[in-house]
Amino acid sequence: GAGVSQSPSNKVTEKGKDVELRCDPISGHTALYWYRQSLGQGLEFLIYFQGNSAPDKSGLPSDRFSAERTGGSVSTLTIQRTQQEDSAVYLCASSLYRGDTEAFFGQGTRLTVV
């Protein structure tokens, strides 16, 4: 596609429910990142996929968070048993190779847990 696509753009969910956020990276990009952007907190790294290597999950805040990347393309970030503190904008980015090439960001998914 023309850019990184994320869906949904907005999601309101009840506390305790599970949510899935989707990211379609730019075709051919081997690196994919998930970040969380909270008001006043900048970009918090969550997880990084690079080609067929094991993902770097070091940023996931709890075991309620998981992500997968199927076929080296589409990625899904899953949050189980959502809490109000999970409310944030979730950003996905992809880059052609590793992180020293330009990362292209999607518009994000704004998650609100009520």
Add this chain to the structure above:
Amino acid sequence: GNSVTQMEGPVTLSEEAFLTINCTYTATGYPSLFWYVQYPGEGLQLLLKATKADDKGSNKGFEATYRKETTSFHLEKGSVQVSDSAVYFCALYGGNYGGSQGNLIFGKGTKLSVKP
């Protein structure tokens, strides 16, 4: 681990003023350094980058020099415009050296407002 620290905002300047946004980093090995910008209502986009010591990245009148001796990558612009109002993020890619994280790490962002 790797980290990026940038000056807290918000920063408010008048048009044509000189801009500096400070950024320092901690990293193992030889990171690449970036400035990303987020204009109101838009996604993050790369502004400039430098991949080795003493390199200068530049774009749209903005400049930043990779200073290994001071572990800094300060963003500067000689004369800001209203259209430069945005949030600026300093970022680091640490590669895969000696156990450092091979991911793209961002600072907290600095909001710049330029008044006419």
